Amino acid sequence: MTIRNPLRDHGQRYRPRIACLKKVEKVLLEMQDLKTGVKSQPQRLVITTIPHAITGEDIISWLADRFQVDTQEARSFGSMLVALGYIYPLQDHKRLVIKPDASLYRFQTPYFWPTQQWPVEDTDYAIYLAKRNIRKKGILELHEQEHYNRLHKWMNHKWDFIVMQAKEQYRAAKERKKPDRVVFDCQERAYWVVHRPPPGTVSAMDYGLDRLIDPNADEMIFTQQSIMRPRVKSSVSIGALVKYCATYNSHDPFLSKCLPSNPWLTDDVTYWTLNMPYVEMPTKMRVERWTFSFAELLSDPRGRNDFRLFLKKEFSGENLAFWESCEDLKWGEAATMSEKAEHIYKTFLARGAPRWINIDGKTMEITVKGLKHPHRYVLDAAQTHIYMLMKKDSYGRYQKSPVFKETVKKAICPEEHHFTDAQLEQNAKKRRPSLSPIILRQMEQEQRAKMAATVDITQVMSKLSKQRKEAPPPPCPPPCPPPKK
Amino acid sequence: MRSPLIPEMATQEVQLNETLTHLKTESETLKSKLEDERAKLHDVELHQVAEKVEGLGQFVMKTRRTLKGHGNKVLCMDWCKDKRRIVSSSQVTHFMLLKTFMLLEHAVTMPCTWVMACAYAPSGCAVACGGLDNKCSVYPLSLDKNENLAAKKKSVAMHTNYLSACSFTNSDMQILTSSGDGTCALWDVESGQLLQSFHGHAADVLCLDLAPSETGNTFVSGGCDKKANVWDMRSGQCIQSFETHESDINSVRYYPSGDAFASGSDDATCRLYDLRADREVAIYSKESIIFGVSSVDFSLSGRLLFGGYNDYTINVWDVLKGTRVSILFGHENRVSTLRVSPDGTAFCTGSWDHTLRIWA
Numbered sequence: 001m002t003i004r005n006p007l008r009d010h011g012q013r014y015r016p017r018i019a020c021l022k023k024v025e026k027v028l029l030e031m032q033d034l035k036t037g038v039k040s041q042p043q044r045l046v047i048t049t050i051p052h053a054i055t056g057e058d059i060i061s062w063l064a065d066r067f068q069v070d071t072q073e074a075r076s077f078g079s080m081l082v083a084l085g086y087i088y089p090l091q092d093h094k095r096l097v098i099k100p101d102a103s104l105y106r107f108q109t110p111y112f113w114p115t116q117q118w119p120v121e122d123t124d125y126a127i128y129l130a131k132r133n134i135r136k137k138g139i140l141e142l143h144e145q146e147h148y149n150r151l152h153k154w155m156n157h158k159w160d161f162i163v164m165q166a167k168e169q170y171r172a173a174k175e176r177k178k179p180d181r182v183v184f185d186c187q188e189r190a191y192w193v194v195h196r197p198p199p200g201t202v203s204a205m206d207y208g209l210d211r212l213i214d215p216n217a218d219e220m221i222f223t224q225q226s227i228m229r230p231r232v233k234s235s236v237s238i239g240a241l242v243k244y245c246a247t248y249n250s251h252d253p254f255l256s257k258c259l260p261s262n263p264w265l266t267d268d269v270t271y272w273t274l275n276m277p278y279v280e281m282p283t284k285m286r287v288e289r290w291t292f293s294f295a296e297l298l299s300d301p302r303g304r305n306d307f308r309l310f311l312k313k314e315f316s317g318e319n320l321a322f323w324e325s326c327e328d329l330k331w332g333e334a335a336t337m338s339e340k341a342e343h344i345y346k347t348f349l350a351r352g353a354p355r356w357i358n359i360d361g362k363t364m365e366i367t368v369k370g371l372k373h374p375h376r377y378v379l380d381a382a383q384t385h386i387y388m389l390m391k392k393d394s395y396g397r398y399q400k401s402p403v404f405k406e407t408v409k410k411a412i413c414p415e416e417h418h419f420t421d422a423q424l425e426q427n428a429k430k431r432r433p434s435l436s437p438i439i440l441r442q443m444e445q446e447q448r449a450k451m452a453a454t455v456d457i458t459q460v461m462s463k464l465s466k467q468r469k470e471a472p473p474p475p476c477p478p479p480c481p482p483p484k485k
Numbered sequence: 486m487r488s489p490l491i492p493e494m495a496t497q498e499v500q501l502n503e504t505l506t507h508l509k510t511e512s513e514t515l516k517s518k519l520e521d522e523r524a525k526l527h528d529v530e531l532h533q534v535a536e537k538v539e540g541l542g543q544f545v546m547k548t549r550r551t552l553k554g555h556g557n558k559v560l561c562m563d564w565c566k567d568k569r570r571i572v573s574s575s576q577v578t579h580f581m582l583l584k585t586f587m588l589l590e591h592a593v594t595m596p597c598t599w600v601m602a603c604a605y606a607p608s609g610c611a612v613a614c615g616g617l618d619n620k621c622s623v624y625p626l627s628l629d630k631n632e633n634l635a636a637k638k639k640s641v642a643m644h645t646n647y648l649s650a651c652s653f654t655n656s657d658m659q660i661l662t663s664s665g666d667g668t669c670a671l672w673d674v675e676s677g678q679l680l681q682s683f684h685g686h687a688a689d690v691l692c693l694d695l696a697p698s699e700t701g702n703t704f705v706s707g708g709c710d711k712k713a714n715v716w717d718m719r720s721g722q723c724i725q726s727f728e729t730h731e732s733d734i735n736s737v738r739y740y741p742s743g744d745a746f747a748s749g750s751d752d753a754t755c756r757l758y759d760l761r762a763d764r765e766v767a768i769y770s771k772e773s774i775i776f777g778v779s780s781v782d783f784s785l786s787g788r789l790l791f792g793g794y795n796d797y798t799i800n801v802w803d804v805l806k807g808t809r810v811s812i813l814f815g816h817e818n819r820v821s822t823l824r825v826s827p828d829g830t831a832f833c834t835g836s837w838d839h840t841l842r843i844w845a
Contacts, residue, residue, distance in 0.1 A: 019732040019751040020795075023775040067773030073798075073812055077773060080796050202818045202838070209599065209617075209647070222685075222723065223515040227522050229725070229763060235529040237744065237761040241787070242534050242805055244742045248786035253830040253845075255541070255788060264549045264831040264845035272568060275828070295697075331656035334673035334680065376680075377719045434569045437609025438628055 018207055021084070021115045028086050031062065032107055038062045043090075043104055048182050053090065053106055056099040075100055083204035085114055088190030094198055106183075112191040114205065120195045123162065126151040128192055130166035143199050247292055251285060259285065261417035267427035268417060272434075277301045278444070284411040291399060294391040310403040311394060318355035319386050319394070322348045326383035330376050341374035349382070359385050523764045531757070531766045535805035541788070544801065544811045549831065550843040559835035560616070561650075561822045565605045568828045572612045573835055574600035602650045606657040613641070613660055615648035621662045623674050642672045649691045652704075654718075661704060661718075663690040669706050671718060683716050685723040692736045697743040705746050707734030713748050713758065727758050729765045736780040740804075741787045747804075749778030755792050757804065769802040771809055780822050785829030793820030793834050799844070815842060 031037045043053040056078075064074035078098035081087050082105070089095065090104040098105070129148045132139055140148060152159060173181055197203040250256045263269050274283050282302050290297040290306075297303040304320075311317040325344045332340060348357050349367065359367075363381050370378040398404055419427065555575040562573040577598055602621070603614035615621035621642035624634045642648065646666035653660055654671075659680070663669045669683040669690055688709035696703045703724070707713045713734055715725040732751035739746045740757070745766070749755045753775050757767040769790060776796035783790055789810065790802040799813040799820060818837035825832040831845035 019777055020753060020775045023753070027775070063773075067771075069773050072814065073773065076796065076798060076814060080776065206819075206837070209601075222726070223512070223519055226726065226763075227515070227519050231523065231526050231763045232761040234527045234759070234762045234764070234766070235534070237759045238529060238531050238534050238766060240761075241531070241740065241742070241745055241759065241766075242538060244740075244744075245786050245788040245805060246538070248741070249788065251829075252784050252786035252788060253828070254544070254546075254784045255786060258830060262830050262845055264843060271830070272828075327655065331654055331659055333658045333675045334678050335675055380719070434567060436626075436628055437565060437567055437570070438626060440567070441608055441610055 018114070024081065024084060024086060025113070025115060027066075028081070028107065030066070031059075048179060050090065050104070050106070050183065050186075051179070053104045054087075056101055056103045056105060059087070059098055059105060060100050071100070080204065083194075083202070085112065085191060085194035085204075088186065088193075090186065093186075093189060094193055094201070096193065096201070096204075106186065108190060109187050112187055114194070122151055123155070123158070125192065125196055126155055126162045127165045127169065128188065130162055131170050134166055134170050141198070144196075147196065251289060257416060259283070259416055260414040261419070266417055266419055266424060267431055268419070269434075270414065270417075274412065274414060278305070278447070281410050281412055282407070284408075284413045287408055287411045294395045297395065297398075306403060306407055307394075307398055310398045310401050313401075313403065314394070314397075316394065318348065318357050319390055321355060322357045323383060323386055323390070326379045329379060332376075334376075337376055338374050341371060341378060344379065345371055357382075357386060523762075526762065527764060531805065532807050535807075538805050540806070541803055541810055546801070546811060546813060546844050548815050548842045549845050552841040552843075553839065555839050555841075557839060558818070558837040559821060559839065559841055560599065560601050561603045561614075562824060562833055562835045562841060563603055563605045563612075564824055564826050564833065565609045566607055566827055567609055568826050568830070570605070570609065571833055571841070572603050572605050572614075573822075573841055574603040574614050574616070575839075576600075576837075599647070602648050602662075604651050604653055604660075606653050607655065608657050611657055613651050613653065615642065615651060615662070617647050619644045619646060619648060619664070621648050621651045621660060621672070623660070639674065639677070641674050641677050642670060643677075644668070644670070646689075649689065650693050652693060652695055654695060661693060661695065663693045663706055665689040667708070669693060669704075669716065681718060681721045683721050683723070685714055685716075685726075686710055686712065689733075691734060694738050694746065696739055697741060705737045705739065707737040707748050707750075709733045711750075713737055713746070715746075715760065725760065725763060727765060729756060730754070732777070735778060738782050741783055741785065747781050747783065747790055749781040749792050751777035753777055753794075755781055755790060755802065757790075767804070767807050769800075769807060769809070771800075774800065779820055780824075782823055782825045782832060784825060784832075791823055791825065791832055793823035793836075795819045797836070797838075799823070799834060813844065816840070 038054050038058050040052045040054045042049050042051045044050075059078050060071060060074045063069070063077055064071055067074070067077070069077075075098055078087075079096070082089065082098055083096045085096075086108055087098075087105050088108055089097075089099075090106060092103070125147070129140060129144060129151070132144075133148070155162065173184070176184070194203070195205060197205075253262055258271055260270050261268055263271050275286060278301055286300065286302070290300065290303045297307055308317060308320055311320055322344070325340070325348070329337065329340045329344065345368075347353055347355050349364070349371075350356075359382050363385050367379060367382045552573075555573065556577070558576040560574055560576060562571050564571050599617040600614050601616040603612060605612055606623075609626075611623055611625045613621055613623045620640050623639045623641050625637050625639075627634065627637075641660055642651070642662045644662065644664035644666050646664050648662055648664055650663045651660055652662075658674050660672050660674055661669065662672065667684070667686045667688060667690060669686075670679055671681040671683075672678065673680055683706070686706065686708040690706050690708040693704055693706040696705070702718050703715055704718060705713060705715050711728055711730045711732060711734060713727045713730075714723045716722065717724050730748065730750040730752055731754075734748050734750045736749040737746055738748075744761055745757055745759045747755055747757050754768050754770040755778055756765050756769070758764065759766045769792070774794070774796075776794050778792045778794055780793045781790060783804070788804055790804050792800045792802065794800060797814070797816045797818060797820060799816075800809055801811040801813070802808070803810050816834065816836040816838050820834050820836050822835040823832060831843050833841055833843050835841045
């Protein structure tokens, strides 16, 4: 693994494998086209004439035109080109952004492009700093001075070589014509601003951690299996995706109004208060979601409670209880798994079990066999069977039941908020942190304990009163529908 | 490679090379056969079906909160199920819990740099995180602000390389992790036991996402080998694989119905894969977008896809029509992480500019 520990590499920041660079280069070539590229002209800067200078506003308008985007996006794109070092500013050279005015820029020579194969070595940087030092003492900025001192320390053993190279480059530069020298100095300076950025600036060369690449292993068997895999026609599956969007469109806070208001926009938390997990009266939108799919009903705690109430009235509450126990087994702790499996068997599956569930013979056989060596997925077949039963039968009847109709009637439809600016300010001032989930969990546990206690008492009481009135009818669960395959 | 001294070894080497080439050609043939099979049932394109769908209006999405507090690059964040709290982690030794209206609740120091993954437990009472330490640790949360959370931490996952992503399953008891060592794994939190491991990626696995509840028991992962794999959590088998990206896949996210997933890659595109049709059905790209996507997420209805990019912007896509709806500016460095809140009312982005932003 080639993760480079930043503490040990003495600043050797190797050439990054940034995927976008090849695409950027294509854009750069287009930009430099004599006929269709960004228009350039020689510009006078102080006493020298710089050839092929381009203005910021020209770059931005060229990009906006080329990619058919607005100025803001073109400016953002242009700034990335500067940040990567393909274009450099002539004035204010340390700020690698595009200014939308007559500020001057030039295209960087390909020798200094970031895609070059060689890494940006500290040796080169040391030579560059030394060269500048030779030209004029004290010209180095503070951070450059610090780099220089650090490199001098780490590269002490080859410092003679570095100074020699610096002197040689300085001498060779003096023999060039003045305009060429000025241009080269600008290019080189820009290169080092990109690769050794001043402190406190964002560097586009910063790419995070290195990654590892390996050639592919053997995957032929997998491909063969994939070929045999059953597929659905695109029109069917894509149709389903489109339908899903349409169904949930009015429930998506980004697409439709959030009633009464989106808390992030108005700082009013009524929306969240009305939609707490175990609220007494749910909102109409929430109840509507329960009708979209069985999974929606089950995943909402309030919906599941409603469904549980309905099942109790139908005397088929054991199905839901069984499903919940299976979920608990699947996602629970490994340590208590065997005990849980045992408990589930005794409660739901064994002959004469107190909450016996009705599954077909074959599934029962597989399940009981699997329970001899329980693992977390041992009840999968039974769970799926019961889930499908509830989905195809109970769910439909639930939606037509008095329990559901009652809930729909009681459901709230809050009025939309219309806050004035002054009220919004007030709301912002009244922001408070919400209850910690830890406290909420404690409260939930207390509530569940209370509910379990009340249920027992009422059952006992009703039994006692019935015994007093008449002989109690034998407990007789309604005939179960034939199990679906 | 040193040239063999013995002639027999030379012939063996040549034979080996021939076998490898032969295998490679066979592999290529099989792959193109797979593409042919996939194409047989492909009778319509997504944008064709979407033509009948109403277009989206103009969007006004703005930063509603800016959260400063990390002194360093924000690498990852996750929402709590209560829709208001988040946990975020950064480049240098911290993860932070933030109450979103919005104050710093807790900052925890971790003994490693680059905490690349963090996740909130479904109960909201614990968080998990990890990174260059190759581990994923779970920290039970406390009501006491001054308590040292690091003292109670549990080391759960152990990989042989950096941890790139982690996620709790449907309970606080299990964690799914992905790693730079090329594998994903399912762990029991209490005991730290490895429950299942998933092998199949040929390079670093960078991201993962669990399927929504009803379709349960599967998850998707994306890696540096340009592949997005769908796995069966029970058997550890890879059940579907998609290889259409041209570069590392940085982020994968399921469509809310669980029948599709989106991916974001260094090749500057986001793509939508339909699991039932077993193919890629949309590419979200623009000529002017050339910088990699670091993270993606869907809005509640699945109509919008939000992507955080390495050029500091966020692009919002119309999933059905394939067009870009909006581009958002604001961050001053790479957007490294993006998640929509559990009730879809907002999304949060974390960036290398040390801040997190909530957009709505």
